[in-house]
Amino acid sequence: MHPDEQEEFNKILQEYMAQNPDIKITALYKETETLRSGFQIAAIGGAGPDIVWGPSDQVGPFEAMGIILPLDTLFDKKYLSKFDPKALVYGHGHLYSIADKIGNHLMLIYNKSLLPDPPRTMDELIADGEKFDEATKGHALVWNYTEPYFFIPFLTGFNGWVMDSLGNPTLDTQAMISALEFMKDLRDKYEIIPKSCDYETADALFKEGKAEMIINGPWSFGSYKRAGLDFGVARIPFMKETGLWPAPMVSPMGYSINASIPSWKIPEVVKFVRFLLSPQVQLEFTTHFETIPTLTELYNDTSVQNNEVIKGSEDEMEVGRPMPIIPELRAIWDAMRPSYQAVLGGTETPEQAAKEMQRSAVQKIKEMNE
Amino acid sequence: MKNDSAEKMSSRAFFDTERISPNTFAYILMVPAALVMFGVVIYPFFYNVLLSFSNMSLRHFKDWHIIGFRQYGEVFSEKIFYSVFFKTLVWTFVNIFFHVTIGVALAIILNRKLFGKGAIRTLLILPWAIPQVIVALTWRSMFNYEYGAINLFIAQYFHMTPIQWLGKPLEAFSACIITNIWLGFPFMMTIALGGLQSIPRELYEAADIDGATGWQKFWTVTAPLLRPVMIPAITLGIIWTFNNVNIIWLVSNGGEPSDQTHILVSYVYKAAFNLYRYGYAAALSMVIFAILLIFSLFFLNRTRASEAAY
Numbered sequence: 263m264h265p266d267e268q269e270e271f272n273k274i275l276q277e278y279m280a281q282n283p284d285i286k287i288t289a290l291y292k293e294t295e296t297l298r299s300g301f302q303i304a305a306i307g308g309a310g311p312d313i314v315w316g317p318s319d320q321v322g323p324f325e326a327m328g329i330i331l332p333l334d335t336l337f338d339k340k341y342l343s344k345f346d347p348k349a350l351v352y353g354h355g356h357l358y359s360i361a362d363k364i365g366n367h368l369m370l371i372y373n374k375s376l377l378p379d380p381p382r383t384m385d386e387l388i389a390d391g392e393k394f395d396e397a398t399k400g401h402a403l404v405w406n407y408t409e410p411y412f413f414i415p416f417l418t419g420f421n422g423w424v425m426d427s428l429g430n431p432t433l434d435t436q437a438m439i440s441a442l443e444f445m446k447d448l449r450d451k452y453e454i455i456p457k458s459c460d461y462e463t464a465d466a467l468f469k470e471g472k473a474e475m476i477i478n479g480p481w482s483f484g485s486y487k488r489a490g491l492d493f494g495v496a497r498i499p500f501m502k503e504t505g506l507w508p509a510p511m512v513s514p515m516g517y518s519i520n521a522s523i524p525s526w527k528i529p530e531v532v533k534f535v536r537f538l539l540s541p542q543v544q545l546e547f548t549t550h551f552e553t554i555p556t557l558t559e560l561y562n563d564t565s566v567q568n569n570e571v572i573k574g575s576e577d578e579m580e581v582g583r584p585m586p587i588i589p590e591l592r593a594i595w596d597a598m599r600p601s602y603q604a605v606l607g608g609t610e611t612p613e614q615a616a617k618e619m620q621r622s623a624v625q626k627i628k629e630m631n632e
Numbered sequence: 633m634k635n636d637s638a639e640k641m642s643s644r645a646f647f648d649t650e651r652i653s654p655n656t657f658a659y660i661l662m663v664p665a666a667l668v669m670f671g672v673v674i675y676p677f678f679y680n681v682l683l684s685f686s687n688m689s690l691r692h693f694k695d696w697h698i699i700g701f702r703q704y705g706e707v708f709s710e711k712i713f714y715s716v717f718f719k720t721l722v723w724t725f726v727n728i729f730f731h732v733t734i735g736v737a738l739a740i741i742l743n744r745k746l747f748g749k750g751a752i753r754t755l756l757i758l759p760w761a762i763p764q765v766i767v768a769l770t771w772r773s774m775f776n777y778e779y780g781a782i783n784l785f786i787a788q789y790f791h792m793t794p795i796q797w798l799g800k801p802l803e804a805f806s807a808c809i810i811t812n813i814w815l816g817f818p819f820m821m822t823i824a825l826g827g828l829q830s831i832p833r834e835l836y837e838a839a840d841i842d843g844a845t846g847w848q849k850f851w852t853v854t855a856p857l858l859r860p861v862m863i864p865a866i867t868l869g870i871i872w873t874f875n876n877v878n879i880i881w882l883v884s885n886g887g888e889p890s891d892q893t894h895i896l897v898s899y900v901y902k903a904a905f906n907l908y909r910y911g912y913a914a915a916l917s918m919v920i921f922a923i924l925l926i927f928s929l930f931f932l933n934r935t936r937a938s939e940a941a942y
Contacts, residue, residue, distance in 0.1 A: 299905035305693075306910075323908060327693035408888065458777035458799050460885065462769075467779075589690055589908070596906060600890035607799050607889050630690055630907055 263291055263315070266484045270550055278537055285530065294320070305329035308522045312531050317366055318351045318359060318513040323589040325353040330518040332356035336532050345539075349514050349556035351587060361514030362539050363553040368405075368415055368477050368510035369578035370496045371486070377474040380496040384419075387475075387499045391454030394474055402454045404468055405477035406461035407445065408606065410598040412477060415508035416441040418583065419501040424598075429590045431627070433598065434620035442605045442612035449606070480575055483552045495574025497581065512582035514556065548572070554579070590627050597623035683914035690908035703915035712899075713916075720874060720895040723809065727873045730813040732866060735820025736858070740850075742821070743828040753825075760818035768882035771811040772798070775883070798884070801892035808883045808893060812876065820865060827861030828854070863935045870931075871924055877901055896920050 263271065268291050275287055290311060292300055298320055304310030324330040334357045342350060349361035372380045381387040391402030406412050422437025449455050468476040469489045477498060486493050498508040517535050537543065544555040545565060552571040566572055601615035684703055688696035707713055742753055774781045775797035783794035797807045839849045877897045884893035904913035
């Protein structure tokens with residue numbers, strides 16, 4: 263949760279505590295990775311927070327470890343039917359997380375003052391990028407391209423995916439090789455992206471108006487608004503070569519309940535989760551941060567209907583693919599990262615990288631499941 | 633009055649050496665500290681020993697059991713252990729070498745009469761005073777290929793081709809080392825300065841009378857008398873550097889590129905919290921502990937640092 267979202271969340275907490283004077287709630291904010299490791303450490307000792315909020319892919323390992331509660335028995339079917347099905351995260355037939363936001367997906371965000379119309383195809387993107395680079399000696403497009411998560415839209419644009427329906431890695435494919443070559447070309451042949459770029463660099467270049475476009479997620483909207491940027495949201499451009507839209511991973515962000523909490527506390531915790539998922543709280547976030555709510559009744563609300571950024575974000579989500587929630591995904595990320603970066607560093611060819619990713623993913627999954 | 637004297641009597645009785653020996657009283661005073669030590673050091677240590685013999689992992693998180701030395705076997709049978717261990721040795725010794733040489737050199741300069749000595753000393757201690765996370769992230773942005781201060785500087789003043797600091801393994805590892813050298817020399821400088829100030833001036837005066845050169849004075853007076861101060865500091869520095877996960881993790885963004893910048897501790901962190909191999913990570917951390925324990929005992933014994941100090 264970003265600092266401005268935390269501020270909003272704190273206000274909501276205060277409101278709840280004012281309504282329930284006997285209840286004291288403490289919110290602890292952590293980055294996704296530190297939350298994941300911190301919650302595991304706490305769970306080893308049978309402790310940790312009562313409620314955990316985060317992206318759906320953390321549900322897989324938490325469920326496998328048995329450190330979060332199945333929610334089916336705590337929330338009735340009638341209540342759950344009010345949610346968009348994409349907001350309910352199941353594992354092995356049980357519900358483990360209820361989302362208050364869906365999406366969390368990558369999209370093309372563009373600076374309207376530098377680029378009134380975003381490119382619709384990759385060819386347009388490259389042509390426009392080359393023009394911008396020549397004129398400004400900068401780079402048209404930036405993003406955290408060293409991170410494999412940000413590479414997924416390119417992989418899917420070439421009709422690839424990270425695993426099959428049984429959870430086996432599918433990394434040594436022609437799609438992977440083509441996507442890696444395309445990424446390298448964007449940087450080295452067309453030179454429309456910087457030679458090296460991590461999240462902070464990309465974010466700073468876009469905010470300073472030194473880049474026309476950024477590939478980023480809805481978590482960044484708040485900071486772009488605060489920076490006074492007039493930005494628009496569009497799909498990552500169409501791949502004419504394959505006839506496919508690049509598909510980012512789509513995942514809901516939601517609440518799970520710690521399996522270690524005492525039974526007497528559960529009713530209060532459920533009551534609080536219901537409050538956090540309530541229409542008024544979801545609308546607060548939608549209004550301030552352009553997040554896509556999960557209660558279907560809110561889809562007709564004017565703050566959702568009239569919001570161009572949300573519309574653009576929903577449009578991108580339509581072509582996205584749900585992020586797998588099984589723990590093996592972690593091993594796949596870990597297997598992809600070294601070889602993906604080796605291709606960018608010029609020490610492996612795309613063919614070698616695809617082979618190595620597959621071998622490493624199979625091995626890591628085996629080690630993880632021992 | 634009656635109550636007051638009764639209280640005095642009772643407290644006197646409590647400290648009465650006939651009822652409680654001075655040693656017992658000392659032990660009672662140590663109990664709070666011992667409890668804290670037990671909670672934060674002894675219990676976690678033995679719990680870690682236990683985990684290192686277990687199969688605790690993602691699939692056996694709550695139902696783990698003891699499997700003997702299998703995790704240790706895996707640690708030593710994986711090739712990556714040896715390459716990461718080698719990198720850890722390079723990381724440690726390159727860092728310590730520069731920490732000590734830069735630290736001692738600056739301490740010698742600061743020990744002389746120097747204009748603005750106080751301000752210079754404050755500036756030199758600054759790297760130590762800034763939180764490591766901020767230092768690491770600042771250096772990371774300074775190493776950016778196109779926009780980082782370092783490449784801009786070397787391109788403008790040395791007309792060199794920009795270096796892919798964070799994109800290639802050797803360069804990224806060097807970037808981590810440069811950051812840690814900058815961060816670590818003030819500690820050695822402070823220790824060396826304290827040591828230098830305790831060397832009697834008469835020894836240098838005697839050396840001057842004997843006609844010793846500056847270099848001779850350094851090797852025959854300064855170095856031997858600094859040794860008892862520096863050896864424990866170097867030992868501590870080696871242990872800290874060997875275990876310094878922050879800089880490696882933040883500057884290289886978790887071992888990037890291609891997991892080529894890991895040292896043993898960052899590799900343990902990854903095994904435990906990214907790949908959920910708790911038993912394996914516990915065994916590897918015990919191996920790290922054994923390496924450092926053996927090294928420290930050997931180093932302190934060979935250099936006879938404690939004898940010289942006391």
